[in-house]
Amino acid sequence: MSRVKEFNLPDLGEGLTEGEILKWLVSVGDVIELNQPIVEVETAKAAVEIPAKWAGRVQTIFHEEGTTVEVGSPIIAIDTQPDAGPLEPAGAGGPISTTGQPDDVLPVPSAASLAAVEIAPAEGAVEPGLIGGPAPGGRTAVLVGYGPRTAAAKRRPRKGAADHGVVVGDKPAQSPLNQAPQVHDRRNGSGVPGGGLVLAKPPVRKLAKDLGVDLGGLTGSGPLGSITREDVQRAAAATTAEPAVTPARATVAAVFDASREQRIPVKGVRKLTAENMSASAFTAPHVTEFLTVDVTRAMKALDRLRTRPEWRDVRVSPLLLVAKAVLLAVRRHPMVNSTWAGDEIVVKDYVNLGIAAATERGLIVPNIKDAGRLTLRELADAMTALVQTAKAGRTSPADMSGGTLTITNVGVFGVDTGTPILPPGESAILAFGAVREMPWVHKGKVRARQVTTLGLSFDHRIIDGELGSKFLRDIGAFLTDPEAALLAWT
Missing domain, CATH: 2.40.50.100 (RNA polymerase II/Efflux pump adaptor protein, barrel-sandwich hybrid domain)
Structure with a gap:
């Protein structure tokens, strides 16, 4: 062996x-x-x-x-x-x-x-x-389709690399750029030495035109030999016989100053998030409703909870009560916790509650499995572990899969609320806004009260206006008076 x-x-x-x-x-x-x-x-x-x-x-x-x-x-x-x-x-x-x-x-x-x-x-x-x-x-046959090809690894082109051939052993493999014959460039009417059309993006072509630079005479330093803004600017600066730059050209050069730009590769979590959000936004018909709620009693209930000996070492935040309100409201309106599956709607008896978390790697939405079966203390511990793991960048793929309903806490950024986009496969997402002290009519008088705004986005194929409104109303009712809601609903 x-x-x-x-x-x-x-x-x-x-x-x-x-x-x-x-x-x-x-x-x-x-x-x-x-x-x-x-x-x-x-x-x-x-x-x-x-x-x-x-x-x-x-x-x-x-x-x-x-x-x-x-x-x-x-x-x-x-x-x-x-x-x-x-x-x-x-x-x-x-x-x-x-x-x-x-x-x-x-x-x-x-x-x-x-x-x-x-x-x-x-x-x-x-x-x-x-x-x-x-x-x-x-490839390898799996239950559905085929698994990934066991092909060679892909490496991002290095910026400024002069040779774009692929090295196999000690011989460079021929790429289209170092093998193709000379081709007539229909854009500028001239052949390009080395073969192939001029590889340059439209903004780069416009910059070359404004600066009077002939792209056909440049050697590109970008991916696959493409010509970049830096290549054009270097060629313009090297032309010593060029007349003084006019104010218009100076303005263009300043606008396209690559040294004042930052390029961030779209990959990993950020790439997946972008793909999912685009697919969701243009697949599920979104509807968003808003509700402003007096949460003064809820904040006082949290203060009393923190003073109890068994809760002194537990992270207690307003988000905990919002999560509990959502879970109780789902019991009253189970259709909210469902998925559109084309010719059928899948209503789930379990709630994998997603909590959107902003991390250095981008937005992720880990979820608490079967959150509806947890006690308030267990829910608090699960949320604390979820947030700490996400901030440390150690959230596993399993923890981000299988979500059924999501909460996004935009209030931590000082934002009142928003119109969140549904995670793929889910029918509702709740935005929880900042809790602010505001003038509010309470018992016939204007008083300073703790107020927040909720934003509920839902899939209108599954949830109509009546169901969405009742679900949001029940969440608001719980946050207005959590003790009374617990006595009435459980």
Whole structure:
């Protein structure tokens, strides 16, 4: 049996097909233990640490940090018998070399070295003939469709890279840019040296036109050899015989000053959130209703709760009462906790309550599983754990899957309320606004009271105006007088 084993990026669940290497926790030559965390990977839902499947010495790391790797692709090779002496692969005169490469290139094993490597099957793999066996295109059959291709990893182009060919061994593979013949550029009426049309975005073309720069004579430094604003600006500055820049040109150059711009890659959680919100906004017909509520009694009830000995070490916030109000209102209006499934509506008897959380990685919505069965104390503990895990960036994909109803607390940012977009698969989301002291008519007199505004967005295919209004009204009634609501509803 081979002593060197390759560890493939495992399926992290919920249909995820790729992950980005955020941080290596080990280096080549390190001796590691079984289940020791070796790498931190960011998926579209969370950042997770992946443990080692074997103990041994790290022989090769296949991908550098920042690389996007497809599920099933090898990420690390481990010598499982490091004390057995120097590694002697089949057909090779010595151990696998992991040195001698440039500093910015990770070691790549030779063909002879690969003969000594045992490729571990991807997690969940089964024998041929069963579900999960071989399928067309080198993929794995699953219950629905096919799993991800075990293809090469994708790496984002480095900014300013001069060579955009792909290196295989010691020979650069030909890309369309270094192989194509000269092509006539229909935009400027001239051939482009090196072949191909001028690769430049419309704003870059306009900037070149304003500055009098011929794009056909430039060598692009962008992805795939595309010409960037910086390339145009450098060419304009290098033209010493150019007449003095007119005020109009100076204005254009200032507007397109790349040094005053920041470019943030759209990936991971931010990318998934954008895709989900776009799909939801243009799929489910949203309706949003608002209700302003006097929550003075609710705030006093929280103050009394905090003084009780058994609650002194518990985080008690207004959001806790809002969550309880939502859960009780769902019991009275179960259709709110449902999903549109095309030719049927799926009404769920359990509530996986999502709490939207803003993190450094973007907006995530972990949920408390079966929250309707929890006591108020259990609900408070679950919400505290959920928030702390989210802030630490350790929310697992499972915790963000299967939500049925969501609360977003925009009040923590000093905002009164909003029109939230439904998470995919859910029919309602409640925005909880800031609690403010405002003049309010109470018992026939204008008094200073604690007031908040609620915003409920719902899927109008499932929830009509009457149902949505009653659901929002009951949440408001609970927050107006929680003690009376608990006595009447439970």
